[in-house]
Amino acid sequence: METSMRLTLWPLRLLVTGHLVAVLAQPVLAGRFLTGDVDAITVHGAVGSSLAAAGLVLTVATLLYVLAGRGRLWVAPVGVVLFLAVGVQVGAGYTRNLALHVPLGVTIVVASVLLAIWVWTPSAGRAR
Structure with missing residues (x-):
């Protein structure tokens, strides 16, 4: 694994896991x-x-992984969509819109689990 990939992948792994x-x-x-x-x-x-604030940091990490680390291109849009989904989720929660809040929460959990699984696979460490 090249240095730029390593320097961007490990922070991404840690941020995704914390998230x-x-x-x-x-x-x-x-x-x-x-x-x-x-x-x-x-x-x-x-x-x-x-999580909304952490999502912003996570989005920056995905962009660095893609641009500086030459990681998989799909990771950056996933980071952005996850950040936006959490923002909508927070808004739906505070307005008590449970018809949106509950299914969106399930979607965020599933997407976060899948991203966390992938980021620890050998595939995540290979440059595009």
Whole structure:
């Protein structure tokens, strides 16, 4: 693996993994709220807002991976779409639009899991 790839892949791996941990905490926190832990919704909102900020950093990391590291081209649009989806998700949550919030949340979880799995495969370390 060349140096520029290594320098962009490892931060991407760490950011995607951290992002995934926060994403996976969200349904747990929502479930705790639904079972009567009313304070969990405050943490759910804070984690959601921090995911929006983390998504911006993750998007920058995907762009660096693609442009400087010569990584797979599809990764940057996925980072951008994930960032935008989290933004919509936060808005839907604060407006209590559960018809959008719940299915979009499931989509974000699935996309985050798939991206996290891929970023740790040998394929992620190969330049295009």
